[in-house]
Amino acid sequence: MTPSIPIPAQWPARYGDELFRFALSRVSDTDVAEELVQETFLSALDGLATFRAEASERTWLFVILRRKIIDYYRRQARSKQVSLDEIGEGGATEADFFNPENGHWTGPQAPASWLNADAALEQQELHDILLRCQQRLPAQQGAVFAMRFVEELSAEEICQELGLSSANYWVIVHRAKLQLRRCLEKHGLGKN
Amino acid sequence: MLRLINCQNATRLLDQQPDRALPWGTRASLWLHLRYCPYCNRYAKQTVLIAEWARVAAASRASSGPTLPEAAKERMRARLAEAGA
Secondary structure, X not given: OOOXXXXXXXXXXXXXXXXXXXXXXXXXXXXXXXXXXXXXHHHHHHOHHHOOOOOOHHHHHHHHHHHHHHHHHHHHHHOOOOOHHHOOOOOOOHHHOEOOOOOOEOHHHOOOOXXXXXXXXXXXXXXXXXXXXXXXXXXXXXXXXXXXXXXXXXXXXXXXXXXXXXXXXXXXHHHHHHHXXXXXXXXXXXXX | OOOOOOHXXXXXXXXXXXXXXXXXXXXXXXXXXXXXXXXXXXXXXXXXXXXXXXXXXHHHHHHHOOOOOHHHHHHHHHHHHHOOO
């Protein structure tokens, strides 16, 4: 049973594993994940006065960790400031996928059928490939993709967090999706 | 007004759809494009699948990943004690 008064000294033993797994599921780097968990505990200790006894201590710590993860994505996205024209730097632009003259798919980039996607790959394998593909995205695209589709923030919230215009946001999301789709296909989907 | 759109525009709209309600005319243009373009039809399904897989994959990692090493827990306890816990 969760005590109504938090005991910070017990947090690492009680919640450390769960928080660490959660952080690691987002950042894929054990040192960073550990740091995020430590920052979570220290912020929680600082904000102990804001903890309400009727809330769950575990839920409260997860809310703090989630905030830390979003801050981490924000730092990632801003590690290299890019303008709209430069968004494609280090990654593909739409011109790599569509014929500049008529805007239709260029032959080799046209999506193949993924009808047998589930049969072709084990779920774990699919998850691993997707993670590797996500890690290959340019930092800003990777951060926006994770904030939108893993953390499930709204487009508005992401624009606010990252100081993006909505036009800029749409370009980033679209390019991230185009590249992930191609990367997944290259690594086993659509070849059956 | 119904107008013909190309694949680049169609896929942009498909990626905007989860976040904003497209105006009627734009929706109709997209619908028309998807009626005759098998590639964008595939893209429409695949872009949804990618979002779904990303969410499920992270949730699965969060429930089955490694535990926090004991040494890290000890360091954290020490930091908390230093900070007044």
